[in-house]
Amino acid sequence: MENEVRILVVDDEERIRRLLKMYLEREGYIIEEAENGEEALDKALQVDYDCILLDLMMPGMDGVEVCEKLREKKATPVIMITAKGEETNRVQGFEVGTDDYVVKPFSPREVVFRVKAVLRRSSPTAFLDIEQGSANVIVFPHITIDQDAHRVTSHGEEVSLTPKEYELLLYLASSPNKVYSREQLLKDVWQYEFFGDLRTVDTHIKRLREKLNKFSTEAADMISTVWGVGYKLEVPTE
Template sequence: MTSAHNDKALILLVEDDDAVRRLITCALELNNYRILCAKTGQAGIMEAVSNQPDLILLDLGLPDIDGLELIDRVRGWSSVPIIVISARVEDTDKIGALDAGADDYLTKPFSVDEMLARVRVALRRTKTALEGSESGGGDAIFSNGPLRLDYGAGIASVKGAELHLTPTEYRLLVLLAKNCGRVLTHAYITREIWGTSWEGDVASLRVYMAALRKKIERADEANQKLIQTHVGVGYRMVRIESED
Protein backbone atom coordinates (compact mmCIF):
# COMPACT_ATOMS: atom_id res chain seq x y z
CA MET A 1 0.00 0.00 0.00
CA THR A 2 1.04 3.55 -0.64
CA SER A 3 1.86 5.56 2.47
CA ALA A 4 -0.49 8.39 3.31
CA HIS A 5 1.89 11.26 2.60
CA ASN A 6 2.15 10.13 -1.06
CA ASP A 7 -1.62 9.65 -1.63
CA LYS A 8 -2.15 12.96 -3.42
CA ALA A 9 1.24 13.35 -5.08
CA LEU A 10 1.01 14.74 -8.62
CA ILE A 11 3.03 12.78 -11.19
CA LEU A 12 3.75 13.95 -14.74
CA LEU A 13 4.15 11.09 -17.23
CA VAL A 14 5.89 12.02 -20.50
CA GLU A 15 5.46 9.01 -22.79
CA ASP A 16 4.42 8.77 -26.45
CA ASP A 17 3.66 5.02 -26.49
CA ASP A 18 -0.09 4.63 -25.88
CA ALA A 19 0.11 1.12 -24.40
CA VAL A 20 2.93 1.97 -21.98
CA ARG A 21 1.20 5.22 -21.01
CA ARG A 22 -2.06 3.37 -20.23
CA LEU A 23 -0.17 0.74 -18.17
CA ILE A 24 1.69 3.30 -16.07
CA THR A 25 -1.36 5.53 -15.65
CA CYS A 26 -3.49 2.61 -14.46
CA ALA A 27 -0.83 1.49 -11.95
CA LEU A 28 -0.41 5.01 -10.56
CA GLU A 29 -4.15 5.65 -10.27
CA LEU A 30 -4.65 2.36 -8.42
CA ASN A 31 -2.06 3.60 -5.92
CA ASN A 32 -3.82 6.93 -5.33
CA TYR A 33 -1.52 9.21 -7.32
CA ARG A 34 -2.76 12.11 -9.43
CA ILE A 35 -1.48 11.91 -13.01
CA LEU A 36 -0.78 14.36 -15.82
CA CYS A 37 0.17 12.94 -19.24
CA ALA A 38 2.12 14.39 -22.15
CA LYS A 39 2.96 12.68 -25.45
CA THR A 40 5.79 15.01 -26.50
CA GLY A 41 8.74 16.68 -24.84
CA GLN A 42 7.47 20.21 -25.49
CA ALA A 43 4.08 19.33 -23.99
CA GLY A 44 5.88 17.77 -21.02
CA ILE A 45 7.85 20.96 -20.39
CA MET A 46 4.66 23.03 -20.54
CA GLU A 47 2.89 20.71 -18.08
CA ALA A 48 5.90 20.81 -15.74
CA VAL A 49 5.99 24.62 -15.78
CA SER A 50 2.22 25.02 -15.42
CA ASN A 51 1.47 22.36 -12.81
CA GLN A 52 4.68 21.92 -10.77
CA PRO A 53 4.40 18.11 -10.40
CA ASP A 54 5.91 16.26 -7.45
CA LEU A 55 7.67 13.79 -9.78
CA ILE A 56 8.27 13.26 -13.52
CA LEU A 57 8.32 9.87 -15.26
CA LEU A 58 10.08 10.35 -18.58
CA ASP A 59 10.63 8.34 -21.74
CA LEU A 60 13.80 9.42 -23.58
CA GLY A 61 12.63 8.52 -27.10
CA LEU A 62 10.07 11.27 -27.69
CA PRO A 63 8.80 12.32 -31.14
CA ASP A 64 9.91 15.97 -30.99
CA ILE A 65 12.92 16.36 -28.68
CA ASP A 66 15.21 13.92 -26.89
CA GLY A 67 14.32 13.28 -23.27
CA LEU A 68 17.80 14.46 -22.25
CA GLU A 69 16.90 17.94 -23.50
CA LEU A 70 13.77 17.91 -21.36
CA ILE A 71 15.83 16.96 -18.30
CA ASP A 72 18.30 19.74 -19.01
CA ARG A 73 15.58 22.36 -19.44
CA VAL A 74 13.63 21.34 -16.35
CA ARG A 75 16.82 21.26 -14.27
CA GLY A 76 17.33 24.91 -15.21
CA TRP A 77 14.57 25.88 -12.78
CA SER A 78 13.47 22.82 -10.77
CA SER A 79 14.87 19.98 -8.65
CA VAL A 80 11.71 17.85 -9.08
CA PRO A 81 12.63 14.12 -9.06
CA ILE A 82 12.87 12.68 -12.59
CA ILE A 83 12.72 8.93 -13.20
CA VAL A 84 13.64 7.87 -16.73
CA ILE A 85 11.75 4.88 -18.16
CA SER A 86 13.40 3.97 -21.44
CA ALA A 87 14.08 1.15 -23.88
CA ARG A 88 17.70 2.36 -24.12
CA VAL A 89 19.72 -0.21 -22.19
CA GLU A 90 23.33 0.86 -22.80
CA ASP A 91 25.31 2.04 -19.78
CA THR A 92 26.23 5.20 -21.69
CA ASP A 93 22.53 6.08 -22.02
CA LYS A 94 21.95 5.53 -18.29
CA ILE A 95 25.01 7.55 -17.34
CA GLY A 96 24.03 10.33 -19.74
CA ALA A 97 20.54 10.61 -18.24
CA LEU A 98 21.77 10.49 -14.64
CA ASP A 99 24.53 13.01 -15.27
CA ALA A 100 22.02 15.28 -17.01
CA GLY A 101 20.05 15.37 -13.77
CA ALA A 102 17.73 12.36 -13.71
CA ASP A 103 17.34 10.76 -10.29
CA ASP A 104 16.73 7.19 -11.44
CA TYR A 105 16.57 4.99 -14.55
CA LEU A 106 14.31 2.04 -15.36
CA THR A 107 14.69 0.04 -18.57
CA LYS A 108 11.75 -1.32 -20.58
CA PRO A 109 10.26 -3.83 -20.11
CA PHE A 110 9.95 -3.11 -16.41
CA SER A 111 8.14 -4.48 -13.38
CA VAL A 112 5.22 -2.30 -12.28
CA ASP A 113 6.00 -3.13 -8.65
CA GLU A 114 9.60 -1.96 -9.12
CA MET A 115 8.43 1.25 -10.79
CA LEU A 116 6.06 1.97 -7.89
CA ALA A 117 8.87 1.29 -5.40
CA ARG A 118 11.16 3.74 -7.22
CA VAL A 119 8.36 6.33 -7.22
CA ARG A 120 7.86 5.94 -3.45
CA VAL A 121 11.59 6.31 -2.79
CA ALA A 122 11.88 9.45 -4.94
CA LEU A 123 8.85 11.08 -3.28
CA ARG A 124 10.07 10.13 0.20
CA ARG A 125 13.48 11.63 -0.54
CA THR A 126 11.85 14.92 -1.57
CA LYS A 127 9.66 14.93 1.55
CA THR A 128 12.69 14.33 3.77
CA ALA A 129 14.59 17.19 2.09
CA LEU A 130 11.63 19.56 2.52
CA GLU A 131 11.20 18.65 6.18
CA GLY A 132 14.91 19.21 6.71
CA SER A 133 14.81 22.69 5.16
CA GLU A 134 11.72 23.62 7.17
CA SER A 135 13.39 22.57 10.42
CA GLY A 136 16.39 24.76 9.70
CA GLY A 137 18.85 23.08 7.37
CA GLY A 138 18.45 19.36 7.81
CA ASP A 139 18.60 16.80 10.57
CA ALA A 140 21.87 16.08 12.36
CA ILE A 141 20.95 12.39 12.49
CA PHE A 142 20.30 10.15 9.49
CA SER A 143 18.67 6.74 9.98
CA ASN A 144 18.03 4.05 7.38
CA GLY A 145 17.22 0.55 8.58
CA PRO A 146 20.11 -0.54 10.81
CA LEU A 147 22.32 2.41 9.76
CA ARG A 148 22.62 5.59 11.80
CA LEU A 149 24.76 8.61 10.90
CA ASP A 150 25.44 11.36 13.41
CA TYR A 151 26.68 14.14 11.15
CA GLY A 152 27.58 16.45 14.03
CA ALA A 153 29.76 13.87 15.75
CA GLY A 154 31.03 12.33 12.51
CA ILE A 155 30.02 8.85 13.69
CA ALA A 156 28.41 6.02 11.72
CA SER A 157 26.90 3.00 13.42
CA VAL A 158 24.98 -0.13 12.47
CA LYS A 159 22.59 -1.58 15.06
CA GLY A 160 24.29 0.54 17.69
CA ALA A 161 27.81 -0.68 16.89
CA GLU A 162 30.14 2.10 15.73
CA LEU A 163 31.75 1.57 12.33
CA HIS A 164 35.47 2.31 12.27
CA LEU A 165 35.73 4.06 8.91
CA THR A 166 38.55 5.84 7.15
CA PRO A 167 37.85 9.51 6.30
CA THR A 168 37.22 8.58 2.66
CA GLU A 169 34.85 5.74 3.59
CA TYR A 170 32.92 8.09 5.87
CA ARG A 171 32.63 10.73 3.12
CA LEU A 172 31.36 8.08 0.71
CA LEU A 173 28.77 6.90 3.21
CA VAL A 174 27.59 10.46 3.88
CA LEU A 175 27.33 11.19 0.13
CA LEU A 176 25.22 8.07 -0.43
CA ALA A 177 23.07 8.84 2.61
CA LYS A 178 22.37 12.42 1.54
CA ASN A 179 21.25 11.03 -1.84
CA CYS A 180 19.45 7.97 -0.45
CA GLY A 181 17.41 6.23 -3.14
CA ARG A 182 19.19 8.02 -5.98
CA VAL A 183 21.65 6.36 -8.36
CA LEU A 184 24.95 8.25 -8.26
CA THR A 185 27.26 7.76 -11.23
CA HIS A 186 30.96 6.94 -10.83
CA ALA A 187 31.81 10.35 -12.28
CA TYR A 188 29.55 12.20 -9.82
CA ILE A 189 30.93 10.34 -6.81
CA THR A 190 34.58 10.76 -7.75
CA ARG A 191 34.07 14.48 -8.41
CA GLU A 192 32.42 14.90 -5.00
CA ILE A 193 35.02 12.82 -3.12
CA TRP A 194 38.28 13.65 -4.94
CA GLY A 195 37.39 16.67 -7.07
CA THR A 196 38.31 14.92 -10.32
CA SER A 197 36.93 12.18 -12.54
CA TRP A 198 39.19 9.76 -14.35
CA GLU A 199 39.50 5.98 -14.65
CA GLY A 200 42.06 5.65 -11.86
CA ASP A 201 39.59 7.30 -9.47
CA VAL A 202 36.86 4.81 -10.46
CA ALA A 203 39.20 1.92 -9.64
CA SER A 204 39.93 3.50 -6.25
CA LEU A 205 36.21 4.04 -5.72
CA ARG A 206 35.52 0.31 -6.20
CA VAL A 207 38.16 -0.56 -3.59
CA TYR A 208 36.78 1.91 -1.03
CA MET A 209 33.20 0.84 -1.70
CA ALA A 210 34.07 -2.85 -1.23
CA ALA A 211 35.75 -2.06 2.09
CA LEU A 212 32.81 0.09 3.23
CA ARG A 213 30.33 -2.66 2.37
CA LYS A 214 32.31 -5.28 4.32
CA LYS A 215 32.29 -3.13 7.43
CA ILE A 216 28.54 -2.50 7.18
CA GLU A 217 27.72 -6.14 6.45
CA ARG A 218 29.88 -7.41 9.33
CA ALA A 219 27.84 -5.24 11.71
CA ASP A 220 24.46 -6.13 10.20
CA GLU A 221 23.56 -9.76 10.77
CA ALA A 222 20.44 -9.44 8.59
CA ASN A 223 22.69 -8.28 5.74
CA GLN A 224 20.10 -5.91 4.25
CA LYS A 225 22.32 -4.77 1.36
CA LEU A 226 22.22 -1.04 2.00
CA ILE A 227 24.48 -0.21 -0.93
CA GLN A 228 23.40 -1.38 -4.38
CA THR A 229 25.74 -1.59 -7.38
CA HIS A 230 24.50 -0.51 -10.80
CA VAL A 231 27.12 -2.24 -12.93
CA GLY A 232 28.96 0.14 -15.24
CA VAL A 233 26.96 3.09 -13.91
CA GLY A 234 27.44 3.74 -10.19
CA TYR A 235 25.95 3.13 -6.75
CA ARG A 236 22.74 3.74 -4.78
CA MET A 237 21.93 3.60 -1.09
CA VAL A 238 18.71 1.60 -0.82
CA ARG A 239 16.02 3.01 1.43
CA ILE A 240 15.11 0.33 3.98
CA GLU A 241 11.38 0.42 4.72
CA SER A 242 10.50 1.10 8.35
CA GLU A 243 8.82 -1.78 10.09
CA ASP A 244 6.43 0.43 11.99
Protein backbone atom coordinates in the same frame (compact mmCIF):
# COMPACT_ATOMS: atom_id res chain seq x y z
CA MET B 1 -6.01 18.62 -1.09
CA GLU B 2 -2.56 19.72 0.04
CA ASN B 3 -1.24 16.19 0.53
CA GLU B 4 -2.14 15.00 -2.97
CA VAL B 5 0.81 13.60 -4.90
CA ARG B 6 0.86 14.73 -8.53
CA ILE B 7 2.92 12.77 -11.05
CA LEU B 8 3.61 13.49 -14.73
CA VAL B 9 3.96 10.41 -16.97
CA VAL B 10 5.79 11.11 -20.23
CA ASP B 11 5.99 8.56 -23.05
CA ASP B 12 5.19 8.64 -26.75
CA GLU B 13 3.46 5.23 -26.45
CA GLU B 14 -0.10 5.54 -25.19
CA ARG B 15 -0.04 1.88 -24.07
CA ILE B 16 2.80 2.57 -21.62
CA ARG B 17 1.21 5.76 -20.32
CA ARG B 18 -2.07 3.94 -19.71
CA LEU B 19 -0.30 1.08 -17.87
CA LEU B 20 1.67 3.42 -15.60
CA LYS B 21 -1.36 5.59 -14.95
CA MET B 22 -3.41 2.56 -13.88
CA TYR B 23 -0.85 1.26 -11.40
CA LEU B 24 0.04 4.67 -9.97
CA GLU B 25 -3.59 5.71 -9.54
CA ARG B 26 -4.07 2.57 -7.43
CA GLU B 27 -1.65 4.16 -4.98
CA GLY B 28 -3.83 7.27 -4.78
CA TYR B 29 -1.60 9.49 -6.91
CA ILE B 30 -2.93 12.14 -9.30
CA ILE B 31 -1.56 11.31 -12.77
CA GLU B 32 -1.14 13.67 -15.71
CA GLU B 33 0.27 12.68 -19.09
CA ALA B 34 2.43 14.07 -21.88
CA GLU B 35 3.15 12.31 -25.17
CA ASN B 36 6.30 14.17 -26.21
CA GLY B 37 9.20 16.14 -24.79
CA GLU B 38 7.92 19.58 -25.70
CA GLU B 39 4.57 19.00 -23.98
CA ALA B 40 6.33 17.46 -20.98
CA LEU B 41 8.68 20.41 -20.49
CA ASP B 42 5.85 22.91 -20.83
CA LYS B 43 3.77 21.14 -18.20
CA ALA B 44 6.72 20.53 -15.87
CA LEU B 45 7.64 24.21 -15.86
CA GLN B 46 4.07 25.31 -15.15
CA VAL B 47 3.10 22.69 -12.53
CA ASP B 48 5.05 21.65 -9.42
CA TYR B 49 4.90 17.88 -9.83
CA ASP B 50 6.08 15.60 -7.03
CA CYS B 51 7.72 13.26 -9.54
CA ILE B 52 8.11 12.92 -13.32
CA LEU B 53 8.36 9.57 -15.13
CA LEU B 54 10.20 10.48 -18.33
CA ASP B 55 10.81 8.29 -21.37
CA LEU B 56 14.35 8.66 -22.67
CA MET B 57 13.86 8.09 -26.40
CA MET B 58 11.09 10.19 -27.95
CA PRO B 59 10.72 11.89 -31.33
CA GLY B 60 11.80 15.52 -31.25
CA MET B 61 12.97 16.57 -27.79
CA ASP B 62 14.21 13.46 -25.97
CA GLY B 63 14.22 12.79 -22.24
CA VAL B 64 17.80 13.95 -21.69
CA GLU B 65 17.07 17.34 -23.25
CA VAL B 66 13.83 17.68 -21.26
CA CYS B 67 15.66 16.93 -18.01
CA GLU B 68 18.52 19.27 -18.88
CA LYS B 69 16.17 22.18 -19.58
CA LEU B 70 14.03 21.39 -16.53
CA ARG B 71 17.10 21.43 -14.27
CA GLU B 72 17.78 25.02 -15.31
CA LYS B 73 14.58 26.00 -13.48
CA LYS B 74 13.49 23.21 -11.11
CA ALA B 75 14.73 20.30 -9.00
CA THR B 76 11.63 18.12 -9.55
CA PRO B 77 12.50 14.42 -9.04
CA VAL B 78 12.83 12.64 -12.40
CA ILE B 79 12.78 8.88 -13.04
CA MET B 80 14.01 8.11 -16.56
CA ILE B 81 12.45 5.22 -18.50
CA THR B 82 15.01 3.61 -20.81
CA ALA B 83 15.42 0.60 -23.09
CA LYS B 84 18.08 -2.01 -22.39
CA GLY B 85 20.31 -0.88 -25.24
CA GLU B 86 20.46 2.76 -24.13
CA GLU B 87 23.16 2.48 -21.45
CA THR B 88 25.21 5.41 -22.75
CA ASN B 89 22.12 7.61 -22.88
CA ARG B 90 21.19 6.51 -19.38
CA VAL B 91 24.55 7.67 -18.02
CA GLN B 92 24.02 10.95 -19.89
CA GLY B 93 20.64 11.20 -18.19
CA PHE B 94 22.26 10.94 -14.76
CA GLU B 95 24.74 13.63 -15.75
CA VAL B 96 21.94 16.11 -16.49
CA GLY B 97 20.17 15.39 -13.21
CA THR B 98 18.01 12.27 -13.44
CA ASP B 99 17.31 10.84 -9.98
CA ASP B 100 16.68 7.24 -10.98
CA TYR B 101 15.87 5.04 -13.96
CA VAL B 102 13.68 2.11 -14.95
CA VAL B 103 14.62 -0.23 -17.81
CA LYS B 104 12.08 -1.43 -20.38
CA PRO B 105 10.50 -3.93 -20.32
CA PHE B 106 9.71 -3.07 -16.71
CA SER B 107 7.52 -4.47 -13.99
CA PRO B 108 4.84 -1.94 -12.99
CA ARG B 109 5.49 -2.96 -9.38
CA GLU B 110 9.13 -1.93 -9.77
CA VAL B 111 8.02 1.47 -11.08
CA VAL B 112 5.72 1.95 -8.09
CA PHE B 113 8.60 0.94 -5.79
CA ARG B 114 10.92 3.49 -7.35
CA VAL B 115 8.31 6.25 -7.29
CA LYS B 116 7.64 5.63 -3.60
CA ALA B 117 11.39 5.70 -2.89
CA VAL B 118 11.80 9.01 -4.73
CA LEU B 119 8.79 10.55 -2.98
CA ARG B 120 10.16 9.41 0.37
CA ARG B 121 13.52 11.01 -0.35
CA SER B 122 12.04 14.27 -1.61
CA SER B 123 9.87 14.78 1.47
CA PRO B 124 11.10 17.66 3.68
CA THR B 125 11.04 15.28 6.67
CA ALA B 126 12.57 12.31 4.88
CA PHE B 127 16.01 12.70 6.39
CA LEU B 128 15.22 13.55 10.01
CA ASP B 129 15.73 9.94 11.07
CA ILE B 130 19.47 10.29 10.45
CA GLU B 131 20.93 10.69 13.89
CA GLN B 132 22.15 14.22 14.41
CA GLY B 133 21.26 14.65 18.07
CA SER B 134 18.60 17.29 18.62
CA ALA B 135 20.01 19.76 16.10
CA ASN B 136 18.47 19.85 12.64
CA VAL B 137 21.06 22.23 11.27
CA ILE B 138 24.47 20.80 10.39
CA VAL B 139 27.20 23.42 10.11
CA PHE B 140 30.59 22.78 8.53
CA PRO B 141 33.15 25.22 7.16
CA HIS B 142 31.81 26.26 3.71
CA ILE B 143 28.59 24.14 3.93
CA THR B 144 25.44 24.43 6.07
CA ILE B 145 22.59 21.89 5.87
CA ASP B 146 19.23 22.93 7.32
CA GLN B 147 17.24 19.70 7.53
CA ASP B 148 13.93 21.30 8.52
CA ALA B 149 14.05 23.65 5.54
CA HIS B 150 15.56 20.98 3.28
CA ARG B 151 18.14 23.62 2.36
CA VAL B 152 21.88 23.70 1.69
CA THR B 153 23.86 26.94 1.74
CA SER B 154 27.47 27.78 1.06
CA HIS B 155 28.86 31.13 2.22
CA GLY B 156 25.30 32.41 2.65
CA GLU B 157 24.12 31.40 -0.84
CA GLU B 158 21.53 28.67 -1.38
CA VAL B 159 22.72 25.66 -3.41
CA SER B 160 19.90 24.22 -5.54
CA LEU B 161 20.07 20.43 -5.28
CA THR B 162 17.83 17.65 -6.51
CA PRO B 163 16.36 15.39 -3.80
CA LYS B 164 18.95 12.72 -4.55
CA GLU B 165 21.88 15.14 -4.47
CA TYR B 166 20.61 16.53 -1.17
CA GLU B 167 20.25 13.08 0.37
CA LEU B 168 23.70 12.02 -0.80
CA LEU B 169 25.29 15.12 0.75
CA LEU B 170 23.33 14.70 3.97
CA TYR B 171 24.29 11.04 4.21
CA LEU B 172 27.99 11.87 3.84
CA ALA B 173 27.59 14.72 6.33
CA SER B 174 26.04 12.39 8.91
CA SER B 175 29.48 10.86 9.49
CA PRO B 176 32.10 13.40 8.40
CA ASN B 177 35.51 11.99 7.41
CA LYS B 178 34.07 8.46 7.21
CA VAL B 179 34.76 6.73 3.91
CA TYR B 180 31.80 5.05 2.17
CA SER B 181 32.15 2.60 -0.69
CA ARG B 182 30.11 3.15 -3.83
CA GLU B 183 28.26 -0.09 -3.07
CA GLN B 184 27.34 1.15 0.40
CA LEU B 185 26.18 4.51 -0.89
CA LEU B 186 24.06 2.83 -3.55
CA LYS B 187 22.48 0.55 -0.94
CA ASP B 188 21.89 3.15 1.80
CA VAL B 189 21.19 6.32 -0.16
CA TRP B 190 19.30 4.76 -3.06
CA GLN B 191 17.66 2.29 -0.64
CA TYR B 192 18.04 -0.74 -2.87
CA GLU B 193 20.89 -3.00 -3.88
CA PHE B 194 19.54 -5.09 -6.71
CA PHE B 195 18.74 -2.65 -9.53
CA GLY B 196 21.54 -0.13 -9.23
CA ASP B 197 24.51 0.86 -11.34
CA LEU B 198 27.63 2.00 -9.47
CA ARG B 199 28.12 4.81 -12.01
CA THR B 200 24.94 6.30 -10.59
CA VAL B 201 26.95 7.21 -7.50
CA ASP B 202 29.83 8.65 -9.53
CA THR B 203 27.62 10.88 -11.66
CA HIS B 204 25.75 12.23 -8.63
CA ILE B 205 29.03 12.96 -6.81
CA LYS B 206 30.23 14.79 -9.93
CA ARG B 207 27.08 16.92 -10.12
CA LEU B 208 27.17 17.64 -6.39
CA ARG B 209 30.75 18.90 -6.66
CA GLU B 210 29.91 21.01 -9.71
CA LYS B 211 27.00 22.69 -7.94
CA LEU B 212 29.01 23.40 -4.76
CA ASN B 213 31.91 24.68 -6.84
CA LYS B 214 29.73 27.48 -8.22
CA PHE B 215 29.66 28.96 -4.72
CA SER B 216 32.87 27.71 -3.13
CA THR B 217 35.79 25.64 -4.39
CA GLU B 218 36.48 24.78 -0.75
CA ALA B 219 32.97 23.35 -0.37
CA ALA B 220 33.37 21.26 -3.52
CA ASP B 221 36.75 19.97 -2.35
CA MET B 222 35.13 18.66 0.85
CA ILE B 223 33.54 15.88 -1.25
CA SER B 224 36.67 13.77 -1.35
CA THR B 225 37.46 10.70 -3.44
CA VAL B 226 39.35 7.92 -1.68
CA TRP B 227 40.80 6.03 -4.63
CA GLY B 228 39.98 2.34 -4.69
CA VAL B 229 37.55 2.72 -1.79
CA GLY B 230 34.84 5.37 -2.25
CA TYR B 231 33.90 8.85 -1.06
CA LYS B 232 33.78 10.90 2.12
CA LEU B 233 32.90 14.41 3.33
CA GLU B 234 36.25 15.70 4.52
CA VAL B 235 36.01 18.49 7.08
CA PRO B 236 38.85 21.06 7.10
CA THR B 237 40.85 21.10 10.32
CA GLU B 238 41.30 24.86 10.34
